[in-house]
Amino acid sequence: MIAPTPPLPFPAPALPPRVALIHDWLTGMRGGEKVIEMLGGLFPEAPLFTLFHFPGSVSPAIESHSIRTSFLQRAPGIRNHYRSYLPLFPAAIEEFDLSGFDLVVSSSHCVAKGVIAPPDAFHLCYCHTPMRYAWDQEHAYFPNRRGIKARLRSVTLSALRAWDVSSAARVNHFVANSRFVARRIQTYYGRPAEVVHPPVEVEFFTPGPEKREIPPGARADDYCLIVSALAPYKKVEVAMAACEKLGMELRIVGEGPERGRLEEMAGERVRFLGHVDQATLRDLYRGARFFLQPGVEDFGIASVEALACGTPVVAAARGGILDVVDDGRHGVLYPDWEGPLTLCDAIDKARRIGFNGLDLRERAESFSSARFTERIRSLIFRRFPR
Secondary structure, three states, rough: OOOOOOOOOOHHHOOOOOEEEEEEOOOOHHHHHHHHHHHHHOOOOOOEEEEEEOOOOOHHHHHHOHHHHHHHOOOHHHHHHHHHHHHHHHHHHHHHOOOOOOEEEEEEEEOOOOOOOOOOOOOEEOOOOOOOOOOHHHHHOOOOOHHHHHHHHHHHHHHEEEEHHHHHHHHEEEEEEOHHHHHHHHHOOOOEEEEEEEOEOOOOOOOOOOOOEOOOOOOOEEEEEEEEOOOOOHHHHHHHHHHHHHOOEEEEEEEOOOHHHHHHHHHOOOOEEOOOHHHHHHHHHHHHHEEEOOOOOOHHHHHHHHHOOOOOOOOOOOOOHHHHHOOOEEEEEOOOOOOOOHHHHHHHHHHOOOOOOOOHHHHHHOOOOOHHHHHHHHHHHHOOOE
């Protein structure tokens, strides 16, 4: 992976005496890990507290910190079955001793925001999302609602929701990665959140020499691209059905528990590529006619990477994508409740639009790592001025 240019650390007069970084877990480099990497660049001496860490799974920049794990690090089978330990996550995050820290910065999509900071410390939480599987997407993650196992799971999730709400009071200031997530924070926690979009490596993801003007009309080598974890709420099967109907190739980058089921459904025009390196991913973005996002994303870093490479986005018109794409200018947005036929219509509409590659690139650059760093610095300086 090509690491982003690290931000300059805070100058000595602005650095509080002690800073603690918190992240849910370190098992791979996804959007949340890119955020904690940038936050760690601001505070290079800060220790990083996390439930468990699989060495070598994240960037050298993250692993340069003193990483402190919970008792779950030693739990049997944690590497392959860590989701089974979900009921223990709240107790594990609360076990960390943060005595003596003045600033606690958490990067949370699960329980990291529930860490117990000293009463005189300031806790800034960058919330990627309130945990989806415990709130509005429980039925998507757990469609089987029958039997004793399902009943026990419901009881566990009910207790987890109660803890999730009560622990939100431990945060002094919430930062959301999109307006969509800010509304979810307000709905579930009753707290306002300031929006700071996550950093995207627009310096690396750039257009190829041919991607400046994108004329309307189809080409024989057209393909659509999805870059996504293969999870139920991503709705990858909708894109598969739409591309099959249109006679377009669909290339899918990513892994997840849905891969086997999706492969059984796939027609001849669907290619599953699994994990790919960053250079290959950039080539795929550059070569794609459209980037598809049929599911509702909290933000959608991959959609910005596609724009940075000069590729228009066709996406369901809900969630964080509304912060990214202006319909008709950077791609096409469509109502997602009518299934594959609506996505077919959106792709057809996109084919008739001559997108300006410079517009796509300019939009992507507004989500740069430098912009993210500037916004986070500003937030922290409000509490700890120079």
